[in-house]
Amino acid sequence: MSNYIPKIQAKRGQLFDSLFVLVLVYVSLYIPLFLESDVKSVEETTQVQSHSWESLGVSVVEQEQWQKLGHDPASAAEIINNKFDYTIDPVMLAITALVIIGYFFFVLRVSNKQYREVINEKFNGTNQQSGTEARQ
Amino acid sequence: MTAESTTAENVQRISMFKVLNPFHVWALGVGIVLVGEFMGWNFSVAKGGAYGALIACWVIGLLYSCVAMIDSEVTSTVAAAGGQYTQAKHIIGPLMAFNVGLYLVMAYTMLEAADALIVGDLMTAVAAATGYEGLNPQPFVVLTIAFLAWLNYRGVFMTLTVNFVITLFAFLAIIALFVGSDPLNPGSVLKHSELLTELPYGWIGVVAALQFGMWYYLGIEGTCQAAEEVRSAGRAIPLGTIGGILTLLVAATLTWYVSTGLMPWQYLGQATTPLYDAASIIGNPSLQVVLFIGTMFAAIASANGCINDAARAWFSMGRDRYMPTWFGAIHPHYRTPFRAIIFLIPIAVSFAFTGLLDQVITFSILSGLLGYTFMSINMMKFRKMWPLGVIKRGYIHPFHPIPALVLLGLCSVVYFATFLGYGASLLSIMAFYIVASVWFVMRRYQFVKRGDQFTMPWPRPKGY
Incomplete structure (x- = not known):
């Protein structure tokens, strides 16, 4: 079984990815301001x-x-x-619960698939230290 | 040796110094958290009244006791920088690890921003009290973050030794306040019988109070980030973490007792510096000075520990290519994750200057809460995949799986509490983690070396 050879990321791509996460954080910080007032x-x-x-x-x-x-x-x-x-909106509560449960379901399911790849490569892999890597 | 040569590919040759002991671990954990006793915890009083805050203090204390027990077992076994991130990598899988890494970076960087704001506000208050009205706090915010980042850059031993000294002072300030309130003579200074009221919002207020009850302990799990730099992970992490949670339980109870015996609950629920206010009511100038310095030290210690932990989590993600590899570098001389430390400075400053303190704090708390939810799942999988006796554990926590199940149940209740106060922020922050997860799967995972994600010398996990 051959090991997965990851791509090497160029400097520009590294910068873009770092900025992408930052922008995402700021967007999520400002979204509540555009929704209804949080503190009731x-x-x-x-x-x-x-x-x-x-x-x-x-x-x-x-x-x-x-x-x-x-x-x-x-x-x-x-x-x-x-x-x-503390008036509770049942619809919003249900949506929030579904989002949190759905998030963990998605993360755990995908992680499990990825983890099997990791374990297979770690314990079945023929080439523990891949010397060459594909360039993006 | 150039810095370039210290990137992720050569991390085997250059590692961090193993110089820390259990006192440093205690200083890291308690240092991050103790500021919550000086301010922040009291918002739970506004949410549910004084008794509601006490119930929150103990219920959330139980949540964090579970966290400390679980952390002590897993971290003493998976002793590597990144803490829970590295645990997730070995036990659940890459996407969970990526999310846990983000929880840690966001929780600590945003807490650091809030801490620096506190330092700035305290400086402004001192200036006003000494006749210099209108002092701009922003330079002090930048200066605090920059100085602490420099300290972190220069080495972990000095960073956490400083944290130990100032955290101990802050803890002793709480003890001094308790002694100064004449607790042996109820009614003379402390007036609980007149000031304590029934639950103003009933039990729904108690549930709502749980969100800010987390402020009593938020960040104690940060002790795990020191795992790669302690001399003995199996000894130092459990000692430092469990000693830390005991310290915090004592400090939280004393804080609640003194504050609620001196201030009407409505005032306490919105106070910016409740312990300093408590000292002011007692009317002892020396005590006021001690509490002022204690508040300042607590905020600095918290920011210092947050820089330490956020940088290590970010560094670990870079080392594993979950984030750009450029961040996975260790300084050739100081042996610190210097690029991650520097990168996070402007980010923390910008968080502090957004003017969105509520959202920033909620982001920090919710990121911590998501991390605790992960820990309960992680613990159950850990024992299932490597049952006791299969691998060497530095510490084995008792009563498994009760702590993991209790933790999961309490996390669910705190999500509900957050929904009650900050429903829109909760959904917005969840949207961030969902989009980030999809982005990791679609883009970042292609750069990750699969086999390199499992570095522990353990046998193949059961079921895989």
Whole structure:
């Protein structure tokens, strides 16, 4: 059984491949900006015009700690009233689960095929150190 | 000897120095992670309340204990640079290895960018406190990354010795904060009974908190990258890794305990520097200085370890031709993967300057999570293909396959937690890895020498 002789990549190709991965990373970093806002937060439906520690439901001890941290009722209200919304979109959840499972299925399946080539060459190969390689 | 002669073809002749001991491994793992105790973990409080963050701390602690057990066994057996990447190459196959290599490079380079941003912001804060308002943090970001890259370029021993000193200081700063909060007299400084509330979002908030709970431990698996440079992989990797996870469990619990006893959960959930804020509330100026230095050191140690690990993963991929071979070079004098170190400097800086810190951090966390999912599959295959007794293992972890199954289950829950907070980013990052995988199969794999992907002196794997 003959071993696979890989191509040798030219310098230009090496540069192109490095840049390709970088561009891919940046694209995936910016994609979420073009989709809906990720961090789902909603303001409290009840808009309080003037805040007091009492209206914020803050205890005396909590009030002391807020003040030690340099906050007054107005600035504390901005933080306290910022809530997360954990509403689940079942369709998006199903799509996300399918993408993750599909990704691992694909990677493991292809890896298994490639691994058999590696093992066959390693343990059955006639030429452990191939001297010549094809140029791309 | 010229650098050209040190490329992948001659790597057998020039290898890295074997100079590290278990303390260096501990410094690498804990150094990368400990910054998460100083900032970042507290976003889990915003997601699920103080108790939600504590549950996240312990549940994710269990996830990382499984990671540490699995890592210790596989890495002490596959002792080579690249860590999990090299393991994937030997146990699952080239495409998985390519993906794992990318997980490592992305997770560490993006974490490094976030760390450098922290250093820059701290410098700006110090300047403002001393009367110099509006200091631009960007030069400090560049300077931090450049200095640490230079340190990494010059040699791994000095790099990780520095990391050991500054990581130890940062850990002792957390202990000092705990002692300074007078824990023996509850109610005097720490006011848990008044500040702790019920779960603000119920159990769904606890699940959501798991995503940022990873911040307590993210990166401990980086100890594996030192495998080719430790004097004894069978001893140093398990000692350093398991010692590291124990250190982090202690630090995480103390951090949660002190912070939640001093700050209302809503404030804590959005604080930029929660431990420094905790020291400020206590009102002890010396403690404030210690926590400021501790925060700075933790961020620097993390960036330093990230450069070390990302460069080794990138170097290993170049050495195996998964990425261009030019990167698979070792410096003839310093014996470091110098080209990979230099190449990643501008990339880390550019990540830091995108202004997309949320996405960068999510990319880092999700890349780590994908890596842990791989590890659970990897462990099950490893024991099946080479059962105990067939090959020499440096360490055998107990209760197999329970840690691997628990790890897989917990990873699934954290994917769901990430979906709750960053669904669009999750899909976008998955799209990146899918496109990269297709690209590897269609283009890069033609340059890979098949037989060279298996270098361990092991018998033929069972089933192949």
